[in-house]
Amino acid sequence: MRSQSSWAWLGIVAAAFVSVDAGANAELAKLSQDPSNWAMQAGNFANHRYSELKQINKDNVGKLKVAWMMSTGVLRGHEGSPLVIGDTMYLHTPFPNKVFAVDLDTQQIKWKYEPRQDSAVIPQMCCDTVNRGVAYADGKIILQQADSMLVALDAKSGKLIWSVKNGDAKLGAVNTNAPHIFGNKILTGISGGEWGVRGYISAYNLSDGKLAWRGYSTGPDSEMLVDPEKTTTWIDGKVAPVGKDSSLKTWQGGQWKTGNGTTWGWYSYDPALNLVYYGTGNPSTWNPSQRPGDNRWSMAIWARDLDSGAVKWVYQMTPFDEWDYDGINEMILADIQHKGKTRKALVHFDRNGFGYTLDRVSGELLVAEKFDPAVNWATHVDMKSGRPQVVAKYSTAHGGPDVNTKGICPAALGSKDQQPAAFHPKTKLFYVPTNHVCMDYEPFRVDYVAGQPYVGATLAMFPAPNSHGGMGNFIAWDASSGKIVWSKPEKFSVWSGALATAGDLVFYGTLEGYIKAVDLEGKERFRFKTPSGIIGNVFTYLHKGKQYVGVYSGIGGWAGIGMAAGLEKDNDGLGAVGGYRELRNYTDLGGTLTVFTLE
């Protein structure tokens, strides 16, 4: 009897867990469908960064005024955005990764959480100590700390509920990405592409923080959760199984072990397919002749089953990367017309300068076209093989180590980096913050030492030729045809995330510190100078009947690393990002949230 009742009790508990988890997912879906909230970093599971709010529209946006501001108390680069759930806003900061809950009625701080992290993490973060924000579900705020600790906080009190270690920071496995909550799982990635970290994506249970599954980017099929027969890729003009050892075969010896494919971007989720989409980063080192082969599955788009992590399909954009064209940029899900058919599409703007449209169900390659006119490293993507056609003079492996290959476009930070694009359902266009920057690239021999930088190239970046000095464009992109619809030049790279709204507007920020709103034809309707350069993502919410638009300012990130790390005083110290030196004439460090509204 005792035993039986014990089992019964367990059964009830298990059912309750399922119910809580399902409830959390349903709750999050519902929260994100109410445009009063900004319940997830991208606004929805599809990464649209679109809001149905239209109180602020193209005709009145010129009257937008600052409603209130809040300093975060942290100087370095501020990526991501706050969340808004009901009457509470949740802010985050770069290292040390503070989290604040702010009462929207009073702007008072309800609670602050400040983890104690070893500052040894700071120099391990290649491209500034950024953090892309928290996630919310089931009464929990989920924070992915720099030191790889994933923590769940009580959204009401800020008290720690659970924490789990996601990587070994001593080996350079640190974090910058936002955690993503899909279903009853928290998905998070890993950084450390310049430390030889073998990349993986991890799924943790929202309820208790236990690891549900982990899928590596390289190595044995079993560790990648690849089924040689069921996992497919685009090859020879069709979708076909990847076959046995699809990764192992493309690396020399055990190089896949330090082969990277890190996973620090913006993921998306299709609940109907139960598939999660994300990208993997560069192979190590940046000296390509040291690691011959296609280096699979670095530089790839992945579709995994949410429950099991099993890989449905994978597509490698840049086999044998020679330029650090890290493939982690966001995956946006939308229905796209293609050759007369509506396709359940995935759209991705890669660092390599190509905008990809794939069928997200099958992984079929539909479109791969340049979204940055500067791109010269490849003539085009061969649609049959899916492979870019590399221009020999821009191959950095061609000359071997210690040869400086000049004038490669784009630069290593790509035609676009992590700064996420927005999708507008009315125009079916994508609004993309882009870079317009080229580089000279000189690889050199490097040995892997655990926990040490493993880079292997020196770079110099500079504005693209014939760009009239402009280092970026904000563009509208037609993913059906792979064409730029319009392009608005900017002085510096556009390193902030975009926001599209039903007010027929698209917002973005600039490195000088302007938040701008353009209409759907690309005409500027509003600009305002915030306290520092913007690398955060614009977000919107409704509170007590009024629409607000907000953004973090706080120069930094890769483009702003010169300022963030105090290198700009020493011209030589800027190295790779010397092209951004002039930023010091426009802005200084400091994290601030600025919130705008109509009067």
Next chain:
Amino acid sequence: MRSQSSWAWLGIVAAAFVSVDAGANAELAKLSQDPSNWAMQAGNFANHRYSELKQINKDNVGKLKVAWMMSTGVLRGHEGSPLVIGDTMYLHTPFPNKVFAVDLDTQQIKWKYEPRQDSAVIPQMCCDTVNRGVAYADGKIILQQADSMLVALDAKSGKLIWSVKNGDAKLGAVNTNAPHIFGNKILTGISGGEWGVRGYISAYNLSDGKLAWRGYSTGPDSEMLVDPEKTTTWIDGKVAPVGKDSSLKTWQGGQWKTGNGTTWGWYSYDPALNLVYYGTGNPSTWNPSQRPGDNRWSMAIWARDLDSGAVKWVYQMTPFDEWDYDGINEMILADIQHKGKTRKALVHFDRNGFGYTLDRVSGELLVAEKFDPAVNWATHVDMKSGRPQVVAKYSTAHGGPDVNTKGICPAALGSKDQQPAAFHPKTKLFYVPTNHVCMDYEPFRVDYVAGQPYVGATLAMFPAPNSHGGMGNFIAWDASSGKIVWSKPEKFSVWSGALATAGDLVFYGTLEGYIKAVDLEGKERFRFKTPSGIIGNVFTYLHKGKQYVGVYSGIGGWAGIGMAAGLEKDNDGLGAVGGYRELRNYTDLGGTLTVFTLE
């Protein structure tokens, strides 16, 4: 012939220098009379913090909007304000004391100057690493660095013209005060009251940075530039000569050598009298029984001849200080009606809680009344002797060391600290940011060790009783009668400087981060939440026909030291300023300039 022409040449050069200096003074006077500029920290030589601008007035101030903002890239407390000369704004920061020149048309940064200072200075700054701003004259920006270096920068290029060492930072002689330019001289003080620094005021030539004169606060007459017969003080109901060794006689042994009287406040200047006015700080140590005597001339108001430094008169407010009622607060010059006569007055709101009105020509004491109802350490100031009548139970020397004297009002940070008041010529009233805070005070024996803290007391500060939790008031003060005209309670101490304008407005900032405007009756007409707590001073200027009002936010200073130095995480670490612990629920660190205008 050669010798003669050489002399003639020297003569011409000398004449040119005189001309430049006179020109510089005339230029500064002229610049400060044009309300388009904010040419000196206090707006004019008299410390009025008043502007004739009235485009923004009590009827339209409610429509004030943020025009633009700029992060300074420094986290700790931001006191003082920028200057505006023509189309250029000059910003400064706390340590490391950066200076920016900003083009008002484009908000672009024309130049930045960042001194390289030894960070050993930081722990020597008792009450946060603040700096109260730069001065301008004759094409030069004058910066008083924390490490005591006084530097002249070319206002056009930011290039260093000259620099001079004003004190020995190794002994704790550091700086927080703004330099003041009067005539052809730069006047600057010294900090280090908690390091046993012997205070002095120094006058340097604007042209070349050479020391013109230096007057000590304590010690031999010759070093104070006191003439026993000609220098007067208020005694026995009249102005009379101080007599020989007026300081030496009031110290035991050589204690005047570590006797402080530091000079880090806001000075004023009367060109007609050619007199400079300023105050001296506390005697060392904070353990009074260790230094018997009146400890002259700590805690005093001084009038010195600008050219020679000779002391015209001196008045000690708090003989034998037992509470750290540092007398450095600003001296405001105005014509005041007193007993039917117009007096050339000096008005001063002291840390000790008394508002003083003196005849600034003679040093005659006219009024000394409490401007904070909490004040309990003295019943009143005896007008004949000029001495406060101390209440025995609040004497910290009474019980001797290691006795905790409870409930003293005001606390050591005074009924007002350095946060400067404004004077409105229309109402002839003074608008005063005040504290409303009390303390328990326990002195202890301490030995002087050069370059080490020399404090000798532990304190606990808390809101004044019956204050309904409010730790400050913004008040209007009648200096003729010594009466509070109105008082507006604030949750925290009002630690920002006030600005009065011809728009019938007075502006000030709060520690939570609000800039507020009240009309001349004290009614709130405008408030706006800036990014951080405000301890800066409000300023105004006109650019291309539009009036702007600006202020630094950036929590810190003595009231905010808990946050600025990261002590607020550890309640015990807050010590003296525990009463401000709740600030963490309102704001976080970060220096930002916010500039407002009407649409």
